[in-house]
Amino acid sequence: MDNEIQKVLIIGGGPTEIGHETELDAACVQVIQAFKKQGIRSLLIDNNPFSVALEDVQPTNMFIQAVTANNVQRIIEREQPDAILASVGGVTAISVVQELQENGVLADNDVKTLGIPADALMDINNPDRLNDVMRHVGVPVIASETVGTLDEAINVAAKIGYPVIVKPIAPRIDTNRMLCENEQDMISAVSRGFSWSRFKQCVIEQSIVGYKEIELVSMRDAMGTQVLIAGLENIDPIGIHSGDSMVVTPTLTLSNEEYETLRDTAFAINNQFQFTGVVHTHFALGSSEDSYYVTKVTPYNDRGTSLVACATGYPIAYVAANLYLNQKLTDVHLPEIYHFKQTALLEPSLDHVVVRIPLWPFEDVKNADQHLSTVMKSVGSTIGVGRSTEEAILKALRSSQFSPQDELPSMSDLTDSQLISQLIHPLSSRILVLIEALRRGYQVDELSELTKIDPFYFVKLRHILEIEEQIKTHPMAVDALHEGRYYGFGDGMIARIWHTDIETVRRLGQDNHISPTYKGIEPSAGELLNSPTAITVPLNWKTKVSRSRPKPCWS
Known part of the structure; x- marks a missing residue:
């Protein structure tokens, strides 16, 4: 464990909006509680006065104000935290920490970034740089190019061929990939993308609409040990946003070879970036052999990690909080609610859908x-x-x-x-x-x-x-x-x-x-329970207590 960290500034997820509900706030609660057990003081900035996480923070440690680089900088200079955590604040938090890193604020105040190394911060929200990393890892990448003007966008789109996807680089807000069937759609999308990007740049890439969308949620500790928590399969293909798609876990239509290939790829990416904590990796899987692409890497809590925590009973945010402090997966013990002695080095088994x-x-x-x-x-x-x-x-x-x-x-x-x-x-x-x-x-x-x-x-x-x-x-x-x-x-x-x-x-x-x-839900599907009685763990990590009763089955 990193004993030098005694005070952590956490960037909250803000109010519920399209793109995220209360999963960020729920994760923040678990992280604060885990830090408290380790004797670490948590500071929290959040522009949501109704955040449940604020109940776990002393009034002198909470800052209910807009999550901007200027506000976070003032808190850092006044409170002098040892580290900053953006993984429970979504894209906004990542963007703010990126800006503070670029401005030298983190280095000047000797503030560490937890979970995501400084170099990786600059890559995860930049599709062009992310593709460079994918090539280094040996992962197929989608044909794409960065543009800074409409003229460049028109030329690149014509070269790649319609339809194309437009994505802003380093967006200030949580944005979508925009599918463009023709030049008029592309010009409109690029104009919006420029306004969302901190660098006034967008990436134009070939469309992979119709591919199967697969998501893997994994955990990695500072020693490089990794576990795959679960896979998510979008019933709808790429072309429909994953937030608008029906999603099922575990994955039901992948061959073992496909599943292991994607798992190995996710682990290789985590190692390349040196992530710790939770990582949510998105894949586009084609029908032909070895036809797949990595479409997104999100080393922070989001809608997908919340669903996986609910589906498996694995306390993702709690375990990740300990990994951020450089603890090993073999040293992190699951909470007492699991009724068996087991470390976090556990790949959950699902006996349900x-x-x-x-x-x-x-x-x-x-x-x-x-x-x-x-x-x-x-x-x-x-x-x-x-x-x-x-x-x-x-x-x-x-x-x-x-x-x-x-x-x-x-x-x-x-x-x-x-x-x-x-x-x-x-x-x-x-x-x-x-x-x-x-x-x-x-x-x-x-x-x-x-x-x-x-x-x-x-x-x-x-x-x-x-x-x-x-x-x-x-x-x-x-x-x-x-x-x-x-x-x-x-x-x-x-x-x-x-x-x-x-x-x-x-x-x-x-x-x-x-x-x-x-029937209760817990990570080993009952295999590691000491008694034959099924336990109930929280199916909804938005609350601090388990639900009053689990889902019924019929016998």
Whole structure:
């Protein structure tokens, strides 16, 4: 452990907004609590007066003000912290620390950066420099070029060929990759990108729309020991922002060879940058062998790391906080809530499937463009946890805005031409359109070709429809009730299908001993528990206590 660090300035995540909810604040709470156990004083700057993290900081150590380089510099000069932590503050925090490093403020005040080395700070938000590192590691890179004027952008885009992706370099805010189909779109995107970039520069790169999007969340300590916490698979392909995509963990459609290749690549990148703590690496995976690219490297907490912590039960932010202090993974012990003696050197095992479905604000913003693209529009999400993909999908769907009355919604009012249009140009009701296409007899292969979604998920959605049909054709049948409950159909859904009330369905289950069971989530999937009783760890790290009860399964 680095005993020279006694005081750390933490940059908070700010208020909830599109791009992040409260996952940064939740991570900040865990980091502060971990530092407190080590006797380290935490200073916190955050422009969100409602931040939960402020409750864990003494009033003299909190600074409720705008997160800017000038404000952070004043705090550094007055408080003289030993280190600064940006990994729980998102892109804004990274940008501020970059600016302080460029201005020499950190060096002049002898302030260390935790988690991300100084050299790496200059690379992670600069796609051009990131590609240089990827080439050094031996990872394929997307054809791209940096531009500083509109004339340069026009020439580069013409050379690469449309469609192209535009990304600002070192953005001041959390921005999106902008897909441009023609020169007019590209000029508009580059103009916006220049305004977001601290250097008035953008990167123009070839489009990889249609590739499968895979994300890996890993941990690395200062000695170079690494563990892979989990993989996230976007059901929707690249071309739809990951925040607007349905996401599943663990990855379900990768071969072992593909998974190991991406894992090795993520670890090699972590070693090259010398990261410590949590790293979230994004990949674009093509259909041909060895066709993959690294699209983004985020060595800090974000929406993906929050989902992985929830899905695995692994306390990512808590462990990362200890790794920032140069502790080894073998020296960090998991909190007592896990009921077994285990260090953080553990790659979680998932005996369940987790599906995240985004939520959109279009009911309140009716005139907004509801098409899904590279620009994120969702403002939240629901999560379903189940023993099967079908159960997880249905649980997430039942909690979403598409299923307010506990039934599987229908899109039967769409004409065939409207249906095909929405398959090719998806709207926020994407999952309902996929189900409707299967209802109308579209084949899995043709739907996969139209949407670029892996056939596996159409097989699972079709299985849901088959179970629904089985329930419909066997009213009040015990086997149909058991099958429906097992695969995620709620009692309210089954009651509607049978045209009866929910109490009748529940009584049928009780009379035939089809009872709900409740299963906890923890990193070893029960393998390392000392007792046969399942434990419950917090599924939502936004709170300090575990939820009142875990998700039900049916036996």
